[in-house]
Amino acid sequence: MPKDSGIGASSKRREDVRFLTGAGNYTDDINVHGQAYVHFLRSDVAHGRIVSIDTSDAAAMPGVVRIFTGDDFAGVGGLPCGWQVTDRFGQPMQEPAHPVLAQGKVRHVGDPIAAVVADSPEQARDAAEAIAVEIEELPAVVDMKAALSADAPKVHDDLTSNLCYDWGFVEENKDAVAAAFEKAAHVTTLELVNQRLVANPMEPRVAVGDYSRATDESTLYTTSQNPHVIRLLMGAFVLGIPEHKLRVVAPDVGGGFGTKIFHYAEEAFCTFAARQLARAVKWTSSRSEAFMSDAHGRDHVTKIELALDADNNFTALRTETYANMGAYLSTFAPSVPTWLHGTLMAGNYKTPLIYVNVKAVFTNTVPVDAYRGAGRPEATYQLERVIDKAARELGVDPIALRRQNFITQFPYATPVAVEYDTGDYHATMDKLEEIADLAGFEARLAESKARGKLRGLGVNCYIEACGIAPSNLVGQLGARAGLYESATVRVNATGSISVMTGSHSHGQGHETAFPQVVADMLGIDESMVEIVHGDTARTPMGMGTYGSRSLAVGGSAMVKATNKIIAKAKKIAAHLLEASEADIELKDGQFSVAGTDKSVAWGDVTLAAYVPHNYPLEDMEPGLEETAFYDPSNFTYPSGAYACEVEVDPDTGRVTVERFAAADDFGNIVNPMIVSGQVHGGLAQGIGQALLEGAAYDENGQLLTGSYMDYAMPRASDLPFYTVDHSCSTPCTHNPLGVKGCGEAGAIGSPPAVVNAVVDALRRQGHDITHIDMPLSPSRVWAAMQGE
Amino acid sequence: MTEIQMTVNGKAVRGTVEGRTLLVNFLREDLRLTGTHVGCDTSQCGACTVHVNGVSVKACTMLAADADGADVRTIEGMAAADGTLSALQQAFQDHHGLQCGFCTPGMVMTAAALLKENPKPTEAEVRHYLEGNICRCTGYHNIVKAILAASGQDVSAIAAE
Numbered sequence: 001m002p003k004d005s006g007i008g009a010s011s012k013r014r015e016d017v018r019f020l021t022g023a024g025n026y027t028d029d030i031n032v033h034g035q036a037y038v039h040f041l042r043s044d045v046a047h048g049r050i051v052s053i054d055t056s057d058a059a060a061m062p063g064v065v066r067i068f069t070g071d072d073f074a075g076v077g078g079l080p081c082g083w084q085v086t087d088r089f090g091q092p093m094q095e096p097a098h099p100v101l102a103q104g105k106v107r108h109v110g111d112p113i114a115a116v117v118a119d120s121p122e123q124a125r126d127a128a129e130a131i132a133v134e135i136e137e138l139p140a141v142v143d144m145k146a147a148l149s150a151d152a153p154k155v156h157d158d159l160t161s162n163l164c165y166d167w168g169f170v171e172e173n174k175d176a177v178a179a180a181f182e183k184a185a186h187v188t189t190l191e192l193v194n195q196r197l198v199a200n201p202m203e204p205r206v207a208v209g210d211y212s213r214a215t216d217e218s219t220l221y222t223t224s225q226n227p228h229v230i231r232l233l234m235g236a237f238v239l240g241i242p243e244h245k246l247r248v249v250a251p252d253v254g255g256g257f258g259t260k261i262f263h264y265a266e267e268a269f270c271t272f273a274a275r276q277l278a279r280a281v282k283w284t285s286s287r288s289e290a291f292m293s294d295a296h297g298r299d300h301v302t303k304i305e306l307a308l309d310a311d312n313n314f315t316a317l318r319t320e321t322y323a324n325m326g327a328y329l330s331t332f333a334p335s336v337p338t339w340l341h342g343t344l345m346a347g348n349y350k351t352p353l354i355y356v357n358v359k360a361v362f363t364n365t366v367p368v369d370a371y372r373g374a375g376r377p378e379a380t381y382q383l384e385r386v387i388d389k390a391a392r393e394l395g396v397d398p399i400a401l402r403r404q405n406f407i408t409q410f411p412y413a414t415p416v417a418v419e420y421d422t423g424d425y426h427a428t429m430d431k432l433e434e435i436a437d438l439a440g441f442e443a444r445l446a447e448s449k450a451r452g453k454l455r456g457l458g459v460n461c462y463i464e465a466c467g468i469a470p471s472n473l474v475g476q477l478g479a480r481a482g483l484y485e486s487a488t489v490r491v492n493a494t495g496s497i498s499v500m501t502g503s504h505s506h507g508q509g510h511e512t513a514f515p516q517v518v519a520d521m522l523g524i525d526e527s528m529v530e531i532v533h534g535d536t537a538r539t540p541m542g543m544g545t546y547g548s549r550s551l552a553v554g555g556s557a558m559v560k561a562t563n564k565i566i567a568k569a570k571k572i573a574a575h576l577l578e579a580s581e582a583d584i585e586l587k588d589g590q591f592s593v594a595g596t597d598k599s600v601a602w603g604d605v606t607l608a609a610y611v612p613h614n615y616p617l618e619d620m621e622p623g624l625e626e627t628a629f630y631d632p633s634n635f636t637y638p639s640g641a642y643a644c645e646v647e648v649d650p651d652t653g654r655v656t657v658e659r660f661a662a663a664d665d666f667g668n669i670v671n672p673m674i675v676s677g678q679v680h681g682g683l684a685q686g687i688g689q690a691l692l693e694g695a696a697y698d699e700n701g702q703l704l705t706g707s708y709m710d711y712a713m714p715r716a717s718d719l720p721f722y723t724v725d726h727s728c729s730t731p732c733t734h735n736p737l738g739v740k741g742c743g744e745a746g747a748i749g750s751p752p753a754v755v756n757a758v759v760d761a762l763r764r765q766g767h768d769i770t771h772i773d774m775p776l777s778p779s780r781v782w783a784a785m786q787g788e
Numbered sequence: 789m790t791e792i793q794m795t796v797n798g799k800a801v802r803g804t805v806e807g808r809t810l811l812v813n814f815l816r817e818d819l820r821l822t823g824t825h826v827g828c829d830t831s832q833c834g835a836c837t838v839h840v841n842g843v844s845v846k847a848c849t850m851l852a853a854d855a856d857g858a859d860v861r862t863i864e865g866m867a868a869a870d871g872t873l874s875a876l877q878q879a880f881q882d883h884h885g886l887q888c889g890f891c892t893p894g895m896v897m898t899a900a901a902l903l904k905e906n907p908k909p910t911e912a913e914v915r916h917y918l919e920g921n922i923c924r925c926t927g928y929h930n931i932v933k934a935i936l937a938a939s940g941q942d943v944s945a946i947a948a949e
């Protein structure tokens with residue numbers, strides 16, 4: 001029986017009403033009285049030395065308030081990087097400066113050179129066009145391997161090369177892995193590209209900086225997934241504003257997908273300029289600007305090798321990856337190809353020896369950082385593609401090869417430093433075979449054939465590490481932040497509750513799902529619980545939302561705080577009922593004395609807490625408000641099995657996804673409707689990567705895909721209805737809700753399923769094809785069919 | 789600067805705009821009807837969709853001055869006066885057809901236009917009609933389902949969760 005409220009119920013989303021009636025409050029909907037507008041003049045060359053900037057004509061144009069250039073930021077810090085990777089020789093990565101406005105050089109198309117503040121957006125834009133900038137163009141580096149050659153132009157003159165780091169993991173295993181390859185009965189090798197993507201949340205970034213001379217307080221309204229992180233990075237490292245004088249508000253945010261985690265130059269600029277001018281300054285990104293200023297995702301080039309013994313057991317795995325950092329280090333960029341990628345290379349399999357090498361490279365391109373899945377899609381794609389290829393080479397069923405190598409004992413310590421707490425990979429594969437109706441594939445194949453279409457089936461597994469992350473562990477790995485989460489549960493006098501959470505919702509439905517948890521614990525109606533988030537002035541210090549962490553980490557903090565509330569409320573109830581605290585039970589919002597009919601209601605207890613006339617004041621403070629911080633002891637490990645069926649048009653190479661099924665193990669589920677929606681969205685992004693999307697640069701570093709005219713976003717007609725299931729559940733053992741996280745799974749698990757399916761379709765037709773790089777556009781598929 | 793007047797969500801409004809002012813800016817900035825969103829600058833995303841004289845229009849492609857005298861409807865005018873959601877809006881909530889909500893106003897306005905033209909569309913017709921509306925969150929599954937449901941069709945066979 002589906003529940004109708006509390007944990008496990010598909011409660012309808014309360015935030016929907018405001019979004020469906022146009023009453024949402026997004027950052028661009030916020031205007032501050034008297035605000036000015038900024039337009040950034042951005043570099044149109046990928047690499048060059050700034051010879052001169054003449055702003056005199058522009059400054060004289062109507063409405064111009066002030067024009068800023070890099071010189072204005074000479075005394076200001078650069079944008080900090082939040083993660084320091086140590087290379088395989090024990091040395092810290094190379095870490096270049098990242099000025100708010102370019103100083104001396106421009107390093108990618110879109111690098112901001114000057115900022116015009118004017119009374120209207122149009123005046124700011126017009127004046128920006130009147131700035132005369134002379135740039136001596138330098139040769140650009142775009143290709144990663146070329147960037148590492150000895151004579152390559154350097155993106156940063158003060159670094160020794162374009163190599164950010166050369167990372168080996170686990171370095172001590174390198175020789176043992178090599179020895180295992182020597183002994184292998186079979187080795188499968190695959191070279192592939194995980195192409196550069198642009199996250200493209202539908203809401204472009206916006207920043208409004210405000211300043212109060214009365215209080216010397218700055219406020220930044222921004223499209224962020226983590227306002228406290230922005231406050232810390234910008235306040236402490238860039239502008240030198242202490243936290244108590246800096247408020248960051250991220251109101252309704254129109255999607256993030258990772259790219260709104262990072263601290264961006266425009267946020268620092270608007271805050272800085274508002275202080276300088278004592279006037280609010282607003283920036284609204286156009287979509288074209290977003291393409292050249294939002295951090296991009298993926299962009300890995302990888303060679304992966306899988307060693308198997310004579311019985312087809314995986315014996316070793318080795319990878320070599322080039323990871324593009326772009327021109328600067330975005331906030332968490334160094335962690336993505338390393339700790340969010342290398343640690344997942346065991347996948348669902350008991351491969352005993354693994355060695356991962358990653359060379360991170362600077363190029364004259366937009367910085368690359370986390371995008372939905374962040375490192376884990378790259379790991380999954382390599383692994384699940386090479387396993388598929390191995391199965392074909394060995395002539396065995398790809399599902400059987402996977403099953404044979406599944407990890408079956410938990411907890412399981414992988415050779416890549418993580419310990420999976422729970423999982424049941426056979427169960428999710430069984431469920432997949434059922435919901436995807438794999439038994440019916442042959443009939444559908446015949447039906448496609450009758451219509452002249454090639455049909456293919458692709459199956460794969462995935463595992464991810466979510467619930468990011470144990471602070472002391474990530475500190476050892478180079479994180480410059482803690483990754484706990486916080487919650488304050490404020491019970492009001494009449495019994496309603498405000499929960500202040502450090503998690504941030506930008507589409508995930510926290511305002512609905514979080515109250516389900518608190519209300520369930522207290523036995524009260526969900527409507528009595530309200531979630532407050534997205535404002536550093538109203539919520540305790542929290543790390544925000546990414547890495548599928550909100551419920552696993554933020555939810556756990558909320559559970560901890562609610563348990564403190566329950567403990568105190570029971571003491572109050574015991575006093576009111578003149579009973580022993582140990583005998584008090586809480587059920588359905590009533591406190592009762594065990595074995596009697598004596599009880600008091602939730603509202604009586606909360607009122608007593610704030611009107612303490614009959615209250616043990618000598619033992620306890622009045623009030624009912626508790627805060628908790630939760631720092632996880634491990635990651636969580638959602639896993640699953642996905643199946644994709646495609647049709648390929650043999651005349652055009654066009655691929656259509658006919659069926660897609662996803663069987664996921666997310667542990668316990670709070671709101672199944674929301675979980676399914678998260679999977680749907682992830683699948684669309686993963687299928688989009690597999691078939692449509694890709695950011696392209698030419699050899700001069702010009703971005704060829706700078707708008708929706710040339711960057712192919714998935715549309716409704718590109719996608720099917722999905723079949724998703726999350727009934728397989730092995731609850732997480734180390735957080736109180738037993739939840740694992742679901743936000744990224746779809747994007748992680750789906751690209752290999754699509755590519756495996758297309759390769760399968762072509763091979764069934766007799767084409768000797770082992771791999772096609774994403775996106776599998778009609779031209780690429782057609783070329784592959786022609787043997788090109 | 790030009791003087792314009794139009795009816796927006798049943799109310800007569802007037803304003804003074806530059807020749808280059810887009811309808812979407814007039815709605816958002818002058819009238820403070822911020823439910824209509826801007827998601828791109830190449831008229832591809834549909835977040836700005838409104839109805840002008842009963843026809844769905846991307847408000848980022850129309851000059852405010854060209855809407856002089858028109859009857860305009862925005863997302864703010866879709867629910868009943870007492871706040872009750874329309875059947876289409878209600879279907880979006882019932883079937884979880886939105887996540888971040890940014891594309892949602894445009895999706896609702898486009899879907900309303902579809903159902904006016906074609907009261908019982910097929911799945912393929914819905915997907916085709918949404919060609920000019922991009923959603924990055926939902927993977928479209930629940931949007932398509934919500935629109936089919938709002939048209940009175942039985943969607944129970946479409947995988948619920």
Ligand code: FES
Nearest residue numbers: 827831833834848
């Ligand atoms: S804003 Fe009008 S189509 Fe994108």
Ligand code: FES
Nearest residue numbers: 887891923924925
């Ligand atoms: S709900 Fe976020 S873009 Fe559609």
